[in-house]
Amino acid sequence: MQHNTHKSAGWTLISTVSLFFAAASFGVSLLSAAPASGADTFKAKCAACHGPDGSGSTAMGQKMKVHDLRSPDVQKQTDDELTAIITNGKPPMPAYGKTLTPAEIHQIVVYLRSIAAKS
Ligand code: HEC
Structure with missing residues (x-):
């Protein structure tokens, strides 16, 4: 049980980080789409x-x-x-x-x- 909790906290971190990068690259592509x-x-x-x-x-x-x-x-x-x-x-x-x-x-x-x- 303790092991599971630890694992899901890890996944939450990973998905938070990848959401951040997805949002960041979306922002960059918006900027470059409008020269x-x-x-x-x-x-x-x-x-x-x-x-x-x-x-x-x-x-x-x-x-x-x-x-x-x-x-x-x-x-x-x-x-x-x-x-x-x-x-x-x-x-x-x-x-x-x-x-x-x-x-x-x-x-x-x-x-x-x-x-x-x-x-
Ligand atoms: C540091 C100052 C400076 C900047 C910044 C600058 N220029 Fe110039 N530009 C000059 C000078 C001085 C001349 C004249 C050179 C000569 O006639 O020998 C010139 C000449 C020109 C000419 C040719 C005009 C002619 O006499 O036939 C064009 C076109 C031109 N510049 C466009 C631009 C553009 C577009 C930019 C920005 C991307 C730019 N310049 C940035 C100083 C500058």
Whole structure:
């Protein structure tokens, strides 16, 4: 009898632990099921230099003389060219090929097109 009690306490612990992991991985899969939008990624990773609107009118952007990402000079580049700049960097701009996935970089390029200056 004592032996049984001990055994069932052990099973309760195991199922509590596995429930915990099931809940934790469910939470993780919920998070990864909703990837950040290009706008969110841009604001998180790029806005410090390029400004939240891409204009480059931040202290850091002015110091580094970044181009207005909405301008025709930047927008005339192809998606492939913009993707390559973001992936490989363009000193002093850091490369993002290791920290962002190709899908995230693609979302950013889509976002950059959406903020293009309307002329
Ligand atoms: C540390 C500051 C910094 C950060 C952070 C940064 N950039 Fe840049 N970026 C620059 C600078 C400086 C240039 C200009 C490089 C040059 O022209 O030689 C540049 C250039 C660019 C260009 C090319 C524009 C042109 O002149 O043709 C694009 C596109 C761009 N950045 C996108 C991004 C994106 C997207 C992110 C975020 C994933 C990002 N940048 C993060 C500093 C930064």
